[in-house]
Amino acid sequence: MDIVDQTQERIERLALCEQRFGRARPKPEAPQATGYCLFCGDPLADMRRWCSALCRDEWEHLDALLRRRGV
Numbered sequence: 748m749d750i751v752d753q754t755q756e757r758i759e760r761l762a763l764c765e766q767r768f769g770r771a772r773p774k775p776e777a778p779q780a781t782g783y784c785l786f787c788g789d790p791l792a793d794m795r796r797w798c799s800a801l802c803r804d805e806w807e808h809l810d811a812l813l814r815r816r817g818v
């Protein structure tokens with residue numbers, strides 16, 4: 748898979764997250780815990796915001812990317 752496909756897939760996953768959770772992100776740098784991973788949507792037992800450091804990093808990367816694009 749090339750990098751463009753990977754990025755497209757990530758954008759689609761984030762769009763899915765936003766559909767599910769709405770755009771209720773008062774501070775993008777400090778999103779609220781929803782009980783679900785903010786990136787992949789996996790249910791979380793505690794009030795963490797991501798299921799893993801990888802999801803957090805990917806989410807931050809995508810969030811910055813989407814904001815640069817004005818989405």
Ligand SMILES: [Zn+2]
Nearest residue numbers: 784787798802
């Ligand atoms: Zn996750």
